[in-house]
Amino acid sequence: MVNIYFYIVEYFKYSPKIIQFLWALSAVFVLIIISLSIYLNHLRVRLRAKERIKAVYQKKYESDLIEYLYSGNEVDEISYEQQIIIDYLNKCAKSSLKRKIIISTLLKLKDEISGETSDAIQRLYCQTGLVHYASSKLKSKKWDVIAKGINELAQFEIKEAHNDVIEHIDHPKREVRKEIQMYSVKLFRFDGLEFLNILTTQLSEWDQIQLLEILQKFESQNMPDITKWLQSSNDSVVSFALKLAKIYNQYEAKEHIVALLNHSSQEIRIESITVLSNFGDIDTSVVLKNDFNQRSIEEQVAIFKMIEDLNDTSDIPFLLEHVNNSNFEIKVLATKILKELNNREDNNIRLITTDIEYSEKTGLIKAS
């Protein structure tokens, strides 16, 4: 054994540099492989343990929360039983893992219920001191911690943190700014949209859907004046305002939306056509038909979709003009609308039913 060792040492000593390097590198690799394998084993054990703990505590906290919700009385603001649970959760919240479990349990329950019970959960969030942990995240230097903090405060609707949250309004990270927008809208509803007045960055489609989803959860709201957003120099704000106009039927803003039919962005022009179609605005349909040929194919398709919803016999000459349009979608829409008009009003468009191609098409459309 000793001989082998000496042989290896001698071999290594007198080998060329490259061989020495390669064997040294191999030794390093072996050491790293062993270390990583040990770490991997440790990590897997830890992750499994974490999941076990999570499952146990989640069950425990769920039953604690239900007990808390049903142990209130009309005499005290907080009953004795509730105080015991608050103290217990307060103690548990000192552990980061348990804190996460409590928060997720609270949120899960909050999502499932509404009204007074939901308010009770919100109160419990504050009573257990969890709100302080979230607020302290706002002072972090890490952007993701700040964003998580704002997200949590928004989910529990903590208005008191507004001043601290708004301090990050110009945060360089988009995700933080986005969370502030969600926070504002979730807590202050339409008033929270004030940030649109000064927004210079683009509001992505994803952000817009999220904001609209938050807004749609609230009932009986006072819709603010959207005209200033319709006139914004930020295209994404205009697009968002158009979505608001469509969802909340902002007919009062019609004139401003009509003005957008000549906006520099094609997407906004198309969205405007869709919103006006939604309003049932026949006047615009007439205007659009007049400058139809000056518009892009995508706009022309949008115009036809508008006519599909708002048509009468006066559209027939225009539709006949486009039965053989080179664009497939326009051609199909024109034929489809003519067919509908034909069914609705037994009139002169019978004339074109002698066209074999038309007959075939309408036959197809009938069944599609």
Place this chain on the structure above:
Amino acid sequence: MDLNTSKLIIDLIQYFFIFFTVTAILSYLILAIISVFENGNYMKKNSFVNYKDILSSSISPSISIIAPAYNETLNIVENVRSLLSNHYVNYDVIIVNDGSKDDSLEKLIKAYDLVKVDYIINNQIPTKPLREGVFKSTNPAFEKLIVVDKQNGGKADALNTGLNISPNKYVACIDVDCLLLEDSLLKMIKPFLEATDSKVIASGGVIRIANSCTIRDGKLIDVNLPGNLLVRGQILEYLRAFLLGRMAWSRLNGLLVISGAFGMFDKKIAIEVGGYDTKTVGEDMEIIVRMRRHMEEQKIKYKVAYIPDPLCWTEAPDNYKTFISQRNRWTRGTIETLRKHKKIGFNPKYKSLGVISYPYWMIYERLAPIIEVAGIIYFIFLFVNKAIKWDYALAFLFVAYLFTILFSIITILTEELTSHQYKKKGVGFHLITTAFLEPIINHPVILYAAVKGNFDYYFNKEKKWGEMVRKGMNKAQK
């Protein structure tokens, strides 16, 4: 040839192999570092995203799932049910029965109350004609389902039919037997909706291997590590490619391939470039390269996005015959795509696509097996001539072997730290064992398949897809 010249040639060959190995290792390391960084970044960004709201939002964009099916009678009904159970609100499922010779269509008609409807199809991309036609369900529960029965034209042709028929802005092209996770569509659409400064033209996600996993009613119930070493080796291979490769390429905006098993596209761009190429067996890679090329030529700022979350589970070959056939096809697909788009290669006009992605794929994917075989031949030549310096050879071989193991273990660690799918006790040990065995057991087969792929490409032009015999995840993997 004098002795000195022979020695010089031998030295040059040696230096070439050393240079190739060192640069390959360096490129893997660089890609791995970028991937680890990007995975962390992705996790940070998505740890507090509320997917639930968008999932149920009626204003979220509509997506068509296009799934070609050929002789899938074994599991077609269950697979379609799985596709119909996605939690996303605005989507439809287009099953393109690509001239199946079995009773797939009859089974679908019966299971989903389908009736034939007349349907106007805008044939923007030429495809094989319809056979029985288009079917829709009379049952409102399956209103999202459209079944198209057409003449056989291959996977690409079937996907093109789906592109023609889809009424939506976004299309998700998938293999019909793939199992999509409930939030997969949402995660895939997110990059398209988030982009404000560039256009996202396609997105892809992590594909996981479902062999031995428990799947019930189209849902993944339990994740297991298969006993079959060939499949286990593929699991490691997939993890390496998806977690430590594609993530980095996405960061460099140089992703050249989105798995054919599951990818999402901007339909308008996909149609603008002419859809899938029916003449190649690597249509999934080819369409991405073509779309990227198109965007570069149009000078439009674009991105191909990548999601490092496991979104789709698929069945991997569990026998050598099917495995070799699959890898043979992948090799031919790569060669066809790179040859077709050779204009891009080393061309600064195409920016990172031309000067980074293409050359990398050409050298370290396309040529790597050929260089490896050349190395083996060179080694045999030296052996026959008793010219091997064994101390050098063994040292190099050992370092290369250890590096491969190390790289696999880093991949396993990344998996544990990100998605942690293999939770069961003992799996960690089995994965590490696989990391040691895979270079000896799987790699020679992959090399053989790649060489055969090269041979078939040049000398056996008739060879097309090859058969993928599926056991079916629903029955075989419980």
